[in-house]
Amino acid sequence: MSYAPTKAIKRVIGTFKDTDGTSFDYEANSPDDSRLPVVSWPHRVWISNASIDEELGTGWRYACVMTNVVYLVDNEVRGPRRWAPNKKLAIKDHITYR
Numbered sequence: 498m499s500y501a502p503t504k505a506i507k508r509v510i511g512t513f514k515d516t517d518g519t520s521f522d523y524e525a526n527s528p529d530d531s532r533l534p535v536v537s538w539p540h541r542v543w544i545s546n547a548s549i550d551e552e553l554g555t556g557w558r559y560a561c562v563m564t565n566v567v568y569l570v571d572n573e574v575r576g577p578r579r580w581a582p583n584k585k586l587a588i589k590d591h592i593t594y595r
Contacts, residue, residue, distance in 0.1 A: 501543045502556065510540075511562065511593040515586050523562055533559050533570065542569060564591060 501509050501522040508524040515521070523542045528535045538559040545556040559570040571583035 499542075499544050505543070510595050511591065513562065513567065513588040513591040515588055521567075523560065524557075526559065531559075537561070538570060542567065562588075562591070565589075 499519065499521045501524065505524065509522045510524055512520060512522050521542050521544070523540045526533075526535045526539050526541050531538070538561055540560045540562045541557040542560040542562065543557045561568045565588060567586050567588050569584040569586065
């Protein structure tokens with residue numbers, strides 16, 4: 498399970514599970530501190546409960562969460578569309594809170 502840390506819980510706008518059953522929280526991407534365009538990457542998916550994780554870096558990844566799939570920028574690699582997604586995950590049990 499990759500829930501948002503306590504200090505970020507008020508910003509969570511939804512949750513989903515990947516096909517393995519792992520739960521993930523996500524929040525809206527803020528244009529104030531985003532390095533990527535919010536139009537293309539409107540969400541931040543929490544992949545670690547810690548704000549800073551030594552192995553993973555930040556505890557979240559830029560993402561575009563849709564009904565049945567999520568596109569994640571796992572490593573910020575420039576691609577043909579400026580920033581290309583590195584992972585595409587099929588998801589289930591997608592719930593939005595707002």
